[in-house]
Amino acid sequence: MLTALAILFVVVLLGSIAYGFSIVVRRPPTSAELNTERCTLCRRRFDKARLIEREAGDTRVFYFCNECITRLASDAEALRAANEISS
């Protein structure tokens, strides 16, 4: 019983040390990370200056990379062409 308590104590102690260490190690984002954002569609990280930004509602902001916009445009074009043929 005492051994179990001792093991529990050590586990709790190690856990709190690891927790405290993670707080100390946590660093602010670097300037490179502040100037980049992920594309909403492909999730790749780009420089903010290279992304198209669109707001939806008050808080949501979407970023789109050039490649995804090009793909959307060609999808829209294909859809338009398909609708033109069928009508």
Ligand SMILES: [Zn+2]
């Ligand atoms: Zn993208």
